[in-house]
Amino acid sequence: MKIIPVISASLTTVLFAMPTPAHAKTAYLSCVTNDPAWRPPLTIVIDEDRGDVRVSGATASGSSPNPKFNPESVVFGFAGRQFTVNRVNLSLTTEDLSFFGQTYTGVCKLSAPPKRAF
Numbered sequence: 119m120k121i122i123p124v125i126s127a128s129l130t131t132v133l134f135a136m137p138t139p140a141h142a143k144t145a146y147l148s149c150v151t152n153d154p155a156w157r158p159p160l161t162i163v164i165d166e167d168r169g170d171v172r173v174s175g176a177t178a179s180g181s182s183p184n185p186k187f188n189p190e191s192v193v194f195g196f197a198g199r200q201f202t203v204n205r206v207n208l209s210l211t212t213e214d215l216s217f218f219g220q221t222y223t224g225v226c227k228l229s230a231p232p233k234r235a236f
Contacts, residue, residue, distance in 0.1 A: 142166045146231050147203065151224025153212045155199065162203065162226065164192055173201070 145164040149156075156175050163172040164185075171185040171194045178197045185194035192203045195215070202211040203226060210224035 146229045147226040148229040149210050149226040153222035
């Protein structure tokens with residue numbers, strides 16, 4: 119009978135110790151980079167509550183699988199690149215994940231969300 123209270127207390131500790139989302143507002147970024155694959159306009163939408171990052175550029179657009187949200191940065195892969203957006207200074211780094219593996223830099227600025235009719 120002593121096992122049940124110990125298990126119950128341990129389960130409660132585990133449940134309350136689990137990380138929770140930061141409940142940050144969706145960030146709309148307009149970015150410029152020297153990466154030849156991503157010429158302007160490059161738009162990145164970061165929705166931490168949904169665990170989603172969407173990228174839209176002149177040549178490709180879509181969602182990134184499994185983005186990593188850290189206190190200082192957001193890291194995600196898309197279209198053969200690893201993107202890192204610095205949360206503090208809004209710098210952008212893209213790394214070519216192919217054989218050549220070059221790293222490119224850029225900068226982002228916050229932009230207004232798109233206006234919608236409905």
